Amino acid sequence: MIVCSNCQHDNLTGAMFCAECGASFAGVHSLIKQSLGPEKYQSVSKKSSDDPSQKFSGGETWGSLHLVDTGQIFPLSQRNEFTMGRISKGQSIRPDIDFSPYQGYDAGVSRMHAVIKRDGDRIILKDLGSSNGTYWNGARLSPNVEQIIHHRDMVALGKMKIQIMVKK
Amino acid sequence: MPSRKPDYYEILGVFRDASQEDIKRAYLDSAQRLHPDKNVAAGETELFLEIQLAYEVLSNPKRRNLYDATLPPEIEESSVIKHEVSFSRTNLVQLNEPQLVYALLEVGPRDQKEKLPSAPLNICLILDRSTSMQGDKLDFVKATAIHLLRNLRQEDVLSVVAFSDRAEVIVPAALNLEKKKHEGSIQMMQASGATEIYKGLQAGIKEIRRTLDPSRVNHIILLTDGQTYGDEKACLKLAEDAAAQHIGITAMGIGHEWNDIFLDALAGKTGGSSAYISKPSDIERLLTDKFKALAKSFADEVLLEYKQQKHIKINYGFRLQPEGGFIEVESPIHLGPILQDTALHILFEFLVSPQALDGDVLKLLDGSLKTSIMARPRPVPPIRLKLTLDIKQNPSEEEPPSRILNALSHLNLYRMQERAQAAAEADQFDVAARYLQNLATHLLSQGEHSLSKTALFEAKHLETKHTWSLAGHKDIKYSTRALLLSGDKEKAE
Numbered sequence: 001m002i003v004c005s006n007c008q009h010d011n012l013t014g015a016m017f018c019a020e021c022g023a024s025f026a027g028v029h030s031l032i033k034q035s036l037g038p039e040k041y042q043s044v045s046k047k048s049s050d051d052p053s054q055k056f057s058g059g060e061t062w063g064s065l066h067l068v069d070t071g072q073i074f075p076l077s078q079r080n081e082f083t084m085g086r087i088s089k090g091q092s093i094r095p096d097i098d099f100s101p102y103q104g105y106d107a108g109v110s111r112m113h114a115v116i117k118r119d120g121d122r123i124i125l126k127d128l129g130s131s132n133g134t135y136w137n138g139a140r141l142s143p144n145v146e147q148i149i150h151h152r153d154m155v156a157l158g159k160m161k162i163q164i165m166v167k168k
Numbered sequence: 169m170p171s172r173k174p175d176y177y178e179i180l181g182v183f184r185d186a187s188q189e190d191i192k193r194a195y196l197d198s199a200q201r202l203h204p205d206k207n208v209a210a211g212e213t214e215l216f217l218e219i220q221l222a223y224e225v226l227s228n229p230k231r232r233n234l235y236d237a238t239l240p241p242e243i244e245e246s247s248v249i250k251h252e253v254s255f256s257r258t259n260l261v262q263l264n265e266p267q268l269v270y271a272l273l274e275v276g277p278r279d280q281k282e283k284l285p286s287a288p289l290n291i292c293l294i295l296d297r298s299t300s301m302q303g304d305k306l307d308f309v310k311a312t313a314i315h316l317l318r319n320l321r322q323e324d325v326l327s328v329v330a331f332s333d334r335a336e337v338i339v340p341a342a343l344n345l346e347k348k349k350h351e352g353s354i355q356m357m358q359a360s361g362a363t364e365i366y367k368g369l370q371a372g373i374k375e376i377r378r379t380l381d382p383s384r385v386n387h388i389i390l391l392t393d394g395q396t397y398g399d400e401k402a403c404l405k406l407a408e409d410a411a412a413q414h415i416g417i418t419a420m421g422i423g424h425e426w427n428d429i430f431l432d433a434l435a436g437k438t439g440g441s442s443a444y445i446s447k448p449s450d451i452e453r454l455l456t457d458k459f460k461a462l463a464k465s466f467a468d469e470v471l472l473e474y475k476q477q478k479h480i481k482i483n484y485g486f487r488l489q490p491e492g493g494f495i496e497v498e499s500p501i502h503l504g505p506i507l508q509d510t511a512l513h514i515l516f517e518f519l520v521s522p523q524a525l526d527g528d529v530l531k532l533l534d535g536s537l538k539t540s541i542m543a544r545p546r547p548v549p550p551i552r553l554k555l556t557l558d559i560k561q562n563p564s565e566e567e568p569p570s571r572i573l574n575a576l577s578h579l580n581l582y583r584m585q586e587r588a589q590a591a592a593e594a595d596q597f598d599v600a601a602r603y604l605q606n607l608a609t610h611l612l613s614q615g616e617h618s619l620s621k622t623a624l625f626e627a628k629h630l631e632t633k634h635t636w637s638l639a640g641h642k643d644i645k646y647s648t649r650a651l652l653l654s655g656d657k658e659k660a661e
Contacts, residue, residue, distance in 0.1 A: 001265065012519075013563075014268035016256055016573070017580040019587075021606045024580075026573060071613035152605060163609060 108158025181547025331368030332361025474535025
């Protein structure tokens with residue numbers, strides 16, 4: 001069985017793309033759960049540790065961020081709150097999700113741009129006073145005001161477009 | 169080409185373990201084609217005598233045994249056709265749950281440089297002239313038919329049949345036509361009546377049979393803008409009969425009223441494809457392109473015969489090249505044509521049950537590929553196609569070959585669209601919309617902005633109105649299909 005990291009759909013072993021959401025499984029060995037006989041094991045990944053999908057693998061995934069332009073997927077799991085931003089050299093600010101490898105600077109992502117968190121069934125997005133703003137379905141959010149968002153909403157950090165996927 | 173004299177089996181185009189029945193059938197096929205009673209080209213009488221001799225020996229079990237003893241070991245390689253298979257995984261894994269594996273089959277000419285003469289065409293245009301064709305559509309169809317007739321080569325045959333709720337022959341199938349007169353009859357076509365595809369198909373097949381010849385590309389092009397009611401099954405039966413005589417069918421739908429699933433199935437029976445003509449002004453371009461492709465045929469069809477393996481199912485088959493198209497996976501499978509410059513690419517999805525994983529090696533498929541090449545008077549020896557994979561304890565860490573990954577990533581988009589359609593058919597509009605939204609995300613990431621917008625628009629439409637927009641579904645289906653082809657070309661360059 002392969003569990004899709006994007007939508008949690010169970011796919012048959014050997015599938016190359018998720019039958020539900022179409023996400024590619026190429027190179028996602030860490031998410032292939034093989035059941036060998038009675039016991040199950042999770043195969044060890046060979047991926048380097050700076051891969052963002054790696055930091056969060058395992059644990060319950062409650063949602064994911066889908067970078068619209070590059071197709072990159074960031075699963076949200078193990079904790080309820082993630083800060084989003086960009087790491088820049090010589091600065092000690094370290095957001096939980098770093099967009100600097102995905103042209104975060106060019107897209108106008110601030111170092112500490114916004115936060116997404118889960119509160120029970122609600123998903124909340126909050127702009128952290130970013131320079132270029134956080135947009136929710138096209139509307140700019142006021143800084144530091146919480147906004148409830150939903151599955152499939154489009155969010156933009158500056159020009160970085162992200163689709164929010166929430167597991168129900 | 170090897171200078172070695174071909175053995176009797178090769179002459180008849182059968183395997184060495186062929187049954188007496190196979191040998192007889194192969195002989196009759198060849199004899200029909202090369203019989204001296206027909207007007208045949210120079211040298212073909214000698215070929216006929218060779219075939220006769222081969223049959224005399226092989227049809228007699230005693231003489232066959234004696235002959236077999238003199239033969240060198242069988243050469244598995246075909247001298248004319250080359251085939252290649254790549255898998256999505258290097259091995260299967262010992263698992264107690266079902267698993268999938270993909271195989272990409274490529275079949276092409278062995279020697280790319282060997283230029284066979286372009287085979288003469290025997291084409292029948294079956295044109296819908298029901299009331300709905302009135303206006304632009306029929307005008308463009310007529311103009312294109314006349315254009316094609318004028319540009320016909322001396323050796324080609326083009327017949328034209330028009331149908332509504334009845335059929336009539338506008339241009340009969342014959343060599344050396346009086347073109348001027350028939351241009352007039354095409355011009356006179358008037359739109360009236362309902363759409364009954366069976367009537368048209370029946371008349372078209374009758375026409376094409378008049379000049380049916382294995383050394384020609386025998387092909388029907390059906391153009392329609394509407395749905396046929398009640399005669400679908402009969403049409404599919406006709407298509408099967410046509411396929412058995414190596415008559416291919418291409419089905420072109422104009423506008424948004426026609427039934428794409430039915431036309432896909434109809435063309436699929438013969439290894440042909442359906443095509444979508446979104447606006448009447450595209451009729452000429454698409455039809456002319458189709459003619460050019462037919463004139464470039466290297467083999468008019470590749471047939472895959474196989475025995476079903478226990479606990480293994482072919483889930484899905486799709487032709488990626490030369491024309492994207494749906495494939496029925498029941499044996500024998502009409503895979504489609506090979507063009508002189510484009511090999512045949514087929515992608516299969518196999519579903520392997522745990523019960524099949526007995527031993528170290530699994531036979532996924534055991535069958536043979538039969539190719540018919542119009543320009544070769546002698547039959548092409550069939551190729552054995554055995555697909556096997558090792559069964560191991562652990563999954564392989566190796567990345568799948570990029571050609572199969574590329575093919576699958578494009579097919580992925582097409583299949584998401586198929587799932588959306590299936591969900592919409594089942595009245596699960598929110599599910600269909602979700603598939604389309606996912607599709608839109610992937611299209612966007614591949615830079616297909618306008619198609620992505622169309623998908624999002626349709627998702628909205630399905631959610632709110634519980635139906636597709638007029639052209640919506642066909643736009644998405646045939647555009648994602650076209651992506652399959654463009655993706656493959658990039659790879660080839």
